[in-house]
Amino acid sequence: MERVTFDRGDAGSLIVRLAGDWQIKDGVPGHDGVDPALEGVAQVRVDGAAVGAWDSSLASWVLVLAEACRARGTPLDLSGLPAGAAKLLAVAIAVPERKGTGKDERRTGFIERLGRSTIQAGRDIGDTVGFIGEAARAFALLFTRRARFRGSDLALLIQECGAEALPIVTVISLLMGLILAFVGAVQLAQFGADIYVANLVVIAMAREMAAVMTAIVLAGRTGAAFAAQIGAMQGNEEIDALQTLGISAMEFLVLPRMLALILMTPLLCIYANLMGVLGGLIVAMGMLDVSVNGYLLQTQGAASLGDFAIGIGKSAIFGIIVAVSGCLQGIKAGRSAAAVGQATTTAVVMGILFIIVADGIFAVLFNILGW
């Protein structure tokens, strides 16, 4: 049975006859016929006498009809609908669609989207530079006057990003030393230069791997935590509460986090060096014909204090990068749960990216300087 039929009545009136069962599970009839049927019609009446069981599928179809009538200025008589449906429609029609809510669906072309994201990228760079400037100013406050943050916060942060990171740094750097030693042992054994595994491991760890691996672990562990903590505080108006007390979030939240990482990353880096050499030693003992003393002596002779200083110095810079990207994303985060998740992701990605970029720059720089 046809659920919708359009009958032309006398004197330019249209009767829309609805029949049968209208249930969501059966789908809603199309409304292609509505516009042509309304052509040149003076008034419309809906006749729902033959409607059986109905739910909101009936109301939603009639709402389309009602809107078409409203657009044409044609009077519509809904009294023929089942009583409940008529009431439902009266509620739906009572508040007209709000135009200009600023969220109209609009198709945007490729060029427009490209332009928008370019503008956005420019703004992001501006934000980041501004944030680094403010962070530097907050840092300078440390030396000029008592910066306003709580010592107990700093102590807790140092514990969180220093001591509590020890297990993961242990595992990663021990394995790093093992892997380097394996790779080296296979190649060097071909020349009978087994003992030089010690050189390979200690130089690689001291100059590069310890600093980079520690920083990446901290970016994933601590940078993400910073972004999430500060982002959640933003959503809970906690940052506003600080600001109304005249406490800058820069001093109170960002500064102790930067300090904690600047202090802890180099220490973790030193520890990672130690673990890396230990990893190399394990491989040397197991696979190669090298004594413990011989390995350690070779290690001692291979690396200078300068090699260690380069790695440790770099790790302090990486610590700043992790702290800045975590805190920046937290402060910039929107006030919803999704925004906090987004901020956390961006903080980790940005942290790791800039660590690698900075390491590349250092490599070129040290090469030019001949260090």
Next chain:
Amino acid sequence: MTGQPRIDVRDLDMVFGDFAVQRNLTFQINTGDVFVIMGDSGCGKSTLLRHLIGLQRPGRGDVHYDGEAFWAADDERRQAMSRRFGVLFQSGALWSSMTLAENVALPLQLYSPLSPRERADVVRLKLALVGLRGFENHYPSEISGGMKKRAGLARAMALDPDILFFDEPSAGLDPLSAKRLDDLILELRDSLGATIVIVTHELASIFAIGDNGVFLCADRRTMIATGSPRDMLENCPDAKVRAFLRRGEMETQ
């Protein structure tokens, strides 16, 4: 009280980008009043509060505290002025990594010469005033919503401010707790001589404690009435204001 108003809002426009939330807001808040900012949802009540407490810069116009322009002042002066405020945010906005005692103590730690022991005494008093004695070492996540609001109030009062701002204090509270909070607000006003600014649309609160107020309209994007809520109910020429204050019920005449 006559003389200079404590807060004087002149020709204030609140804008986001090129979208104006409210235009041409001009009203005065007298010393010692409980001043109610009311209006329909989405009209910018809380945004107005953010303009008053220095979280959002107005597009045009200024707010004067005791005759001194707030937004025209430099950052340092504005911070000094805002030290006279206490603000209770909608959700309490307690710092979640600190205990209630630490939350109340932080403003004291920064802006008062008190020793740690004296500070602890003051904190105990403030928490006692809001009925939270014994909860000093609880974290905000361990207490209920109503308690968070009260703890937020204790923090707002930490520095004995002249002006207290409340963002929807009774939203989400049961009627009895809301009533108790209203009573507490009145007591604070009377005992501390503070001026109180409240954003709310709880009719019971508006009539129970409001001395004065302003009504913002979301459709017309400006204020459509000022004065005491009771007076507005009886004499306001604008039908929308009367309907709002009667909860939409027909006028009996």
